[in-house]
Structure formats: structure tokens, C-alpha cells
Amino acid sequence: MENYSLVKIIGEGSFGRALLVQCKNSEQKCVLKEIQLPLNSKSENTRREAVLLSKMSHANIVAFRESFEDGNLLCIVMEYCSGGDLLQRIQKQQKEQFLVDDILKWFAQMCAGAKHIHDKRVLHRDLKSKNIFLTENGTIKLGDFGSACVLNNSKAFAQTYVGTPYYVAPEIWDNQPYNNKSDVWSLGCVLYELCTLQHPFQASSWKRLILKVCRGSYPPLPRHLPYEVHYLLKHMFKTNPKDRPSLHTILTSHRVSKLLRHHL
Ligand code: ADP
């Protein structure tokens, strides 16, 4: 802790806090995320966030600096994304739609970051606009690895995990294991949010929400969007995960790949 001085608190949740800090031996500002370590039970799950983030190295993933423990706090120091999170950015729009070029650029960057995560055999499991950050110059950075797990680790695979309800894929409600295509579904939700400033699946109760998700029925996209976006979302929202494209497919061989790569 003595290497950092507090600038301000930027996020507070059940886990603890996200602090903007100044590094004392450089000019740099960083984010220090404090997470309460469980006192008696297993703290390995908590430490997993730092371990998995530290394995990532990609232009579209928040850069890991270091992690350390201070009493019963786990501290993860990472790159500061001064553009804030994408949810804040969406809420700032009021009713004005984003430019198609911005949507495609952000989405292509999200896919590139998420593909890197999957290539490392890790699942993020909580992709949503609040966990996707923007830098000063508008580059996307995927963050918050607090729900991430290693793929094919039989224990992590078996555990049923439910993230933020709006972004949860149908197979999770059906008690199927979380897989790479469940992250693809969540990114589809973020893409839809960028296109409409609304969640694709919304309802007045959990039961109705889950029903809509499991049917894959969402309000149509505005017509001015390129047909590739309509086509892509239709496929990302296939209710059977096997029918959904992987991130590799989206970026390399899907009908939209050329358009996306053009924006990378
Ligand atoms: P939680 O586990 O509580 O969701 P997050 O890692 O998502 O923790 O951080 C909470 C909030 O703090 C984020 O939604 C974002 O607004 C802000 N935040 C976290 N990390 C950063 C970062 N590296 N740069 C900018 N803002 C961040």
C-alpha cells in the first residue's frame, strides 16, 4: 500500500472497493481493487481473479500491474481506464444513438479481447457494459475477472454460475455448464445495447425475463444498421450454444469479419 496514494474511490461493490491511486515511484495513475479475503474458508476463489488477470496480455484487456495482500485484503493493481465503463458511456447518450463506426470499432475490440481470454482457455463469465472500460482515447478494455474461471477445469465447469441476469445465456437458466458460447451471448447483449441503448431482454419479472431469453426473442434492431449487424446478432442470440459463432469465427470467417477487421 505504501507505494500508492489514494486519489479517489471510483467503484464500490459487495467485493470491496476500486480506488484510483497515484504510484509514488512514477507519474502513473492506476486502479487498485481491494477485495476482502474470506477469513476461514477457502480464499483460492478470491485469489483466482488476480491469477487469471495476470495471465492476460492484450491491447483490449485491462493491463495487470501487480497484486499483493495487506492483512485480509487482496489488492489488484491495474491500468486505469479514464473513459470509465461502457454502461456510464451508454447512459450519457440520453436518447442519441451511437455512430455505427463507433459501435463496430468497440465491438470488434471487445471480440478481440474476449478471443484472447478464450485462447488462454479462460471464460470471463461476467461480460456486460459495466465490466467493459474505455481508455482516454476510446479504446475498449475488458475488465473485472472476478467471475472468470479456467475452461475444462472439471470443478469450475461443474459449478453452475449465474452472472448479471440481463446478460445470462439460455443454457445457464437450463442448468447447462457455462461455456465459451455463453460469453458470446453476453457480448451479443452488449452489442445490442450499443445499437439501441436498451437491453435486448427485459421484463417486469425474473420469470418473464428468463422466458424471453430462452426463446431468444428480442425487439427488432433499428433498420439503419448494416445488415451484417442484424445477421450477427441473430446468430449470437441462437438459443442453442452450438449454433452460436465462436469469437474466432466472428473475427475470421463470419459474414461480418471483414467489416469488423476493418474497424480494428
Ligand atoms: P466489481 O467486482 O465490483 O464489479 P469491477 O472490477 O467491475 O468490480 O469494478 C467496479 C467498477 O469500478 C467498474 O464497473 C468501473 O466503473 C470501475 N473500475 C474498475 N476497474 C477500473 C479500471 N481499471 N479503470 C476504470 N474504472 C474501473
Ligand code: MG
Ligand atoms: Mg464489475
